[in-house]
Every structure is written in structure tokens, then in C-alpha cells.
Amino acid sequence: MRKWLPLTAVCLGAFMLLVDVTIVTVALPDMATSLHTTFADLQWVLDGYAxxxxxxxxxxxxxxxxxxxRKVYLGGLVVFAAASLACGLATGPVALIAFRGLQGVGGAAMFATTMALLSSTYQGRDRGVAFGVWGSVNGAxxxxxxxxxxxxxxxxxxxWIFFVNLPVSVIAIVVTLRYVKESRNPHATGVDLPGLVTFTLAAGAVTYALIRVGENGWGSTTTLGLFALGALSLLAFVLVExxxxxxxxxxxxxxxxxxxGIMLGGLLLSVAAFSYLVYTSLWLQSVRGMGPVTAGLTMLPMSVVAFVTAGVAxxxxxxxxxxxxxxxxxLLIGVxxxxxxxIGPDSTWTVLVAGLAVTGAGxxxxxxxxASAAMAAVPQARAGMAGGALNTSRQLGNALGIxxxxxxxxxxxxxxxxGGIPVAALTGGQAGPMIAHDPAxxxxxxxxxxxxxxxxxxVSGVLGLLGGLAVLVLVRQPTAQHPAPAPTPAAATRA
Structure with a gap:
């Protein structure tokens, strides 16, 4: 059993960072009430992490x-744990958003190293078992x-959705220190800091513009300025690279x-399949009056069908x-x-079941x-970079989609x-109290x-269909014969 302890350490970290993509969704209405957040604040609680x-x-x-x-993975665990504690203690939306971003820093360090750690630890049949368990944990x-x-x-x-990460992080750190061996690339030469800065600035500027467009308007100086900053930063990133x-x-x-084609598919999959769930949760709880548990269970058709379909596929x-x-x-996701x-004014949660199940199948x-197709499309020496690029496109799709x-x-x-009904109160999760105060x-x-x-x-459906058509037109070669396996159900990475 000792040989599987490194797998345990890696899976604990992966489970935490992926759970924290979805665990926040059903808690948003309670966060909004507790911290008096705006609609943009709620979006940034999710987008800061992504x-x-x-x-x-x-x-x-x-x-x-x-x-x-191993060092970077451990550093990621420490940062993730500290940020989780800070999120749980946050007294306002600005602090919560900032610490969610710090959680994402730790999550990136963990996510970027999990597959490499498993690949360097296990060989042969054990490696296949390890990746299979890792993929199943992602789905769970x-x-x-x-x-x-x-x-x-x-x-x-x-x-407590943040505090629960602390004991899990402690266990993962202890097991990693004792049982995970260090590995590195002997040919590595350094980190591309200019590329990192320009890419981050481009993604952040565009996302911020989209989140603020509801208040600022599409033609406002702020919106256009942010889009221009994003475009210039993206151009700088291309030139730097x-x-x-x-x-x-x-x-x-x-x-x-x-x-x-695979990069487009990964980005649009995250947008079309997952980004609307936060607004669906807002409807279920603040309008339909569901509790957080019931609202969470309503989303199970997607996750369960995705898990089963991924295993069969x-x-x-x-x-x-x-x-x-x-x-x-x-195409299934779009459908x-x-x-x-x-969905209509009198609809209940049952209107979601068929659509979520079909989306889960897709x-x-x-x-x-x-992931295997992305890595098969490039030279073997660039397979790891291709896998990282796909993960990046999916997380970016999640952020932009929200x-x-x-x-x-x-x-x-x-x-x-x-007129007369404050939109900000509704998007801030206050629909229930408003209706209770004035049933009319x-x-x-x-x-x-x-x-x-x-x-x-x-919009999600159209983007899903466009993504499917783009993949059918652009992707020509069969799935990979040699790269590292992909995470099993994509419901897990959401991103």
C-alpha cells in the first residue's frame, strides 16, 4: 500500500483545487447576503480563482x-491552505476576491505538477492505474x-467551504513530504516572466471589461479602454513569445x-457547459427558494452522466x-x-434535468x-506544453464564460x-427577501x-454548437497513440 501514498498526496491536492471550482456555486447567495456583495463581486469570486x-x-x-x-507542489499546497483560511475569515467582498485569486495561485502550482509527479513516480501498469485513479478523483x-x-x-x-481545505491540505503536505520524490527537467532553462505578465494582463483586462459592461455599457470609455488594453497586451504576449x-x-x-481546433474546443466547452451554473444556482435559491443542498443536488444530472459517459467513452x-x-x-453540449x-416564470428545477443530462453526456x-488529441497534434517534445495549454484554455474559457x-x-x-425594481438587489441574491417583503x-x-x-x-447553446463545428472542421488526425492520459470526466475540471 505504501507505493500508492504518492498517488494519495497528489489526488488530495487535485480534489481540493477542482472542488473549489464548483463548491462556491451554491454558496454564492449566502455570501451575497453575508457580505452585501454586488453582482460583479459574485462574478469575481469565481473568476478571480479561474x-x-x-x-x-x-x-x-x-x-x-x-x-x-515536488517543491512547487508543496508550495502550492501551502499557499492554497493559507488562502483558504483567509477566504473563510474575509469580512468583505474585496478581501474575499483577493484571497480567491491567491487560492488560484496555489491551485495553479498544484495543477501544473500533478501529472508530472505521477509520471515520474510510477511506471508501466502502475502508471496506468495511477492516472486512472487520478481521473476518477477529478470526476468525483x-x-x-x-x-x-x-x-x-x-x-x-x-x-466552511474554505475552512474544510485546511485539514486536507495538512494531510497532503505531510504525505508529500514523506513519500513523494523530487523530480525536475534537467534541460529546463528558466521561466518566461514577460510572457506570464503580458498574458495575465490581457486575460484580466478582457475579463474585467466583460464583468463591468453591465454597469459601464459596451460603448463606454472604460469598456473600450479595457478591451484596447487587452488587445495590446495580447499583441505584446505574441511578440514576446x-x-x-x-x-x-x-x-x-x-x-x-x-x-x-482542440484549443477552441476546450475553451468553448468550459463556456457552454459550465459558466451558466452560477446564474442557475442564483435562480434556484433566491427565486425558487431552494436550500443550498437541494440546489447542489439539482446539478447532479450533469456530473453523474458525465462521469458515467467518460468511463464508457x-x-x-x-x-x-x-x-x-x-x-x-x-454538439451535445450545445443541444x-x-x-x-x-425555462419560464412558473418553471421549477425539473425543467433543468434533461438539458443538464444531455450536457453531461457531451x-x-x-x-x-x-488532452490526448492536443498532445498528439504536436511533436513529442512539446506534449507537456500542449497539455498545459489545453488546461489554460479551459480555465480561461471558464473565466470568460462567467x-x-x-x-x-x-x-x-x-x-x-x-421600473422601480432594483436590478442590483436581484443580481446580488436578494430576490427572496424582496418577494417576502412585497409578494406582488x-x-x-x-x-x-x-x-x-x-x-x-x-448563448451557451450557440457557442457549444459552434465549438463542435470548429472541431469537426479543424481536427483531422485520430486520437493520440503515445501521450499521457487525460483526466476522466471533464465535469471535474470544469474548466
């Missing part, structure tokens, strides 16, 4: 190759996140149309070309989101082949609400939420 993950994954991987993967994290978040929020307090002797991301990888369809599994999965659009079908769908949701809400507002609030969600589901 953005830090997306921006730092490739840089963390480079640092780990240079100084040691997705399914457990909303339910665990609901249980902790409803029976203790929303702060082209000239760097050790680029964080080798742009030559994008000469492969298959690689481009991984075993039965491993020889099927990736264009069909990934492209077909994205699943469109099945959610019949997620489970697309994910097992996605911002884009938030703007769409809020616009639909604005257009449907009669209930029909208008229910209609407005249904309209906002319809728009968000429609």
Missing part, C-alpha cells in the same frame, strides 16, 4: 521543471463540489490545425478519431444548453480524448423588469429571471 489558474498554469509548470515539481470532485458546498453552507456556514529563447507557449504549436471509443468524440461531445431555454464524451454570460443574463434581466413583485421577478436565463442558455 483567472489565476489560467494565467499561471504554464508559468508554474516551467518553474516546476526548473526548481523541482465535480460531482461532490455542489453537494459538499450545499451541505457545509446549509448546516454550518458558507465560510516569438522572440523568447524559452517561450512559455511555443506559438509554433498553432501551425497544427488540429491543435487549434474512455474504454469503448479510445480508437475513435478525436474529431468525432470531441466534436460530437460539443443540452438549448434544451434549457424553455462533457463525458469530449473530455477523455481532448463574464460573458453574466453580461447576457443581466441584460435580459434589465429588459424584462418593470413575485410575477415580475420570476419573469425577469426566466428571461435572463433563457438568454444565457441560448
Amino acid at each position: 483567472l489565476a489558474l489560467a494565467a499561471l498554469l504554464l508559468g508554474a509548470g516551467s518553474l516546476a521543471d526548473l526548481v523541482g515539481r 470532485a465535480a460531482a461532490a463540489g455542489p453537494v459538499l458546498g450545499g451541505l457545509l453552507t446549509e448546516h454550518l456556514d458558507w465560510r 516569438l522572440r523568447s529563447p524559452r517561450p512559455m507557449l511555443d506559438l509554433g504549436l498553432f501551425r497544427s490545425r488540429t491543435f487549434v 474512455g474504454k469503448k471509443l479510445h480508437d475513435t478519431p478525436a474529431r468525432w468524440t470531441v466534436g460530437g461531445g460539443l 443540452g444548453a438549448l434544451l434549457l431555454t424553455p 462533457v463525458g464524451l469530449a473530455t477523455p480524448a481532448m 463574464a460573458v454570460l453574466g453580461a447576457v443574463f443581466k441584460t435580459g434581466l434589465d429588459h424584462s423588469l418593470p 413583485l413575485a410575477p415580475a421577478v420570476h419573469t425577469a429571471f426566466a428571461s435572463g436565463l433563457q438568454d444565457a442558455f441560448l
Whole structure:
């Protein structure tokens, strides 16, 4: 059993960082009430974490190759634990958002090193077993996140969704120190700091612009200025990477149309499948009056179907070309989101079941082949970078998706609400108290939420279908024959 202790240490970290993507979703209404947050604050609680993950994954991987993967993993665990404690103690939205970003820093260090640690620790059949368990743990994290978040929020307090990370982190640190061996890349030369800074600035500026567009407007000086900053930073990133002797991301990888297709697919999968869940949770709890546990259980059809489908697809369809599994999965995700659009003012949670189940089937079908296809599309020496780029695109898709769908949701809400009802109160999770104070507002609030969600589901569906078509057109080669295996159910990485 001792030989599996390194796997235990790695899986504990992976479970925590992936649970923290979804565990917050059902706690947002309670956070909004406790901290008196705005709609933008709620978005940043999720996006701060996702953005830090997306921006730092490739840089963390480079640092780990240079100084040691075990060291970076341990550092990530310590930062993640400290940030979790700070999140739980936060007394205002600004502090919570800042510490969520710090959590993302720790999560990036952990996520960037888990596969490399397993690959260096296990060989042969044991390596296959280790990656299989790791993938299953990822899937369990997705399914457990909303339910665990609901249980902790409803029976203790929303702060416990962060405090629960502390004992798990301590165990992971102890086991890692005792049983995980150090490994590094002897040919590593350094970290691409200019690339890291310009990429982070580009992603942050665009995401901030999208989150603030509801208040500032699309044509405002602030919005246009932020988009311009994002575009200039992205151009600077491209120039830096082209000239760097050790680029964080080798742009030559994008000469492969298959690689481009998989990157687009990964980004749009996160947007179309997961980004609307935060607004769905807001509707279930603040409008339909569900508790956090019940709201979390409502999202299980997606996670359970994704978990089962991924297991079946991984075993039965491993020889099927990736264009069909990934492209077909994205088309299913698009259809699943469109099945959610019949939501109306009188709808209950049952209107979500079919759409979430179909989306879960698409997620489970697309994910097992996605990472292996990305790595197969590039030279073997760049396989690790390709895998990191895919993880980055998915986390970036999650961050941008929350911002884009938030703007769409809020616009639909604005257009449907009669004058006199404060939109900020509804998007801040205060619909329940407002209706309790004045029951006459209930029909208008229910209609407005249904309209906002319809728009968000429609955009998600269209993006899912476009992602599927892009993969079918661009991806031409079969799934990989040699790279490291991918995480099993994508519900887990959400991102």
C-alpha cells in the first residue's frame, strides 16, 4: 500500500483545487447576503480563482521543471491552505476576491505538477492505474463540489467551504513530504516572466471589461479602454513569445490545425457547459427558494452522466478519431444548453434535468480524448506544453464564460423588469427577501429571471454548437497513440 501514498498526496491536492471550482456555486447567495456583495463581486469570486489558474498554469509548470515539481507542489499546497483560511475569515467582498485569486495561485502550482509527479513516480501498469485513479478523483470532485458546498453552507456556514481545505491540505503536505520524490527537467532553462505578465494582463483586462459592461455599457470609455488594453497586451504576449529563447507557449504549436481546433474546443466547452451554473444556482435559491443542498443536488444530472459517459467513452471509443468524440461531445453540449431555454416564470428545477443530462453526456464524451488529441497534434517534445495549454484554455474559457454570460443574463434581466425594481438587489441574491417583503413583485421577478436565463442558455447553446463545428472542421488526425492520459470526466475540471 505504501507505493500508492504518492498517488494519495497528489489526488488530495487535485480534489481540493477542482472542488473549489464548483463548491462556491451554491454558496454564492449566502455570501451575497453575508457580505452585501454586488453582482460583479459574485462574478469575481469565481473568476478571480479561474483567472489565476489560467494565467499561471504554464508559468508554474516551467518553474516546476526548473526548481523541482515536488517543491512547487508543496508550495502550492501551502499557499492554497493559507488562502483558504483567509477566504473563510474575509469580512468583505474585496478581501474575499483577493484571497480567491491567491487560492488560484496555489491551485495553479498544484495543477501544473500533478501529472508530472505521477509520471515520474510510477511506471508501466502502475502508471496506468495511477492516472486512472487520478481521473476518477477529478470526476468525483465535480460531482461532490455542489453537494459538499450545499451541505457545509446549509448546516454550518458558507465560510466552511474554505475552512474544510485546511485539514486536507495538512494531510497532503505531510504525505508529500514523506513519500513523494523530487523530480525536475534537467534541460529546463528558466521561466518566461514577460510572457506570464503580458498574458495575465490581457486575460484580466478582457475579463474585467466583460464583468463591468453591465454597469459601464459596451460603448463606454472604460469598456473600450479595457478591451484596447487587452488587445495590446495580447499583441505584446505574441511578440514576446516569438522572440523568447524559452517561450512559455511555443506559438509554433498553432501551425497544427488540429491543435487549434482542440484549443477552441476546450475553451468553448468550459463556456457552454459550465459558466451558466452560477446564474442557475442564483435562480434556484433566491427565486425558487431552494436550500443550498437541494440546489447542489439539482446539478447532479450533469456530473453523474458525465462521469458515467467518460468511463464508457474512455474504454469503448479510445480508437475513435478525436474529431468525432470531441466534436460530437460539443454538439451535445450545445443541444443540452438549448434544451434549457424553455425555462419560464412558473418553471421549477425539473425543467433543468434533461438539458443538464444531455450536457453531461457531451462533457463525458469530449473530455477523455481532448488532452490526448492536443498532445498528439504536436511533436513529442512539446506534449507537456500542449497539455498545459489545453488546461489554460479551459480555465480561461471558464473565466470568460462567467463574464460573458453574466453580461447576457443581466441584460435580459434589465429588459424584462418593470421600473422601480432594483436590478442590483436581484443580481446580488436578494430576490427572496424582496418577494417576502412585497409578494406582488413575485410575477415580475420570476419573469425577469426566466428571461435572463433563457438568454444565457441560448448563448451557451450557440457557442457549444459552434465549438463542435470548429472541431469537426479543424481536427483531422485520430486520437493520440503515445501521450499521457487525460483526466476522466471533464465535469471535474470544469474548466
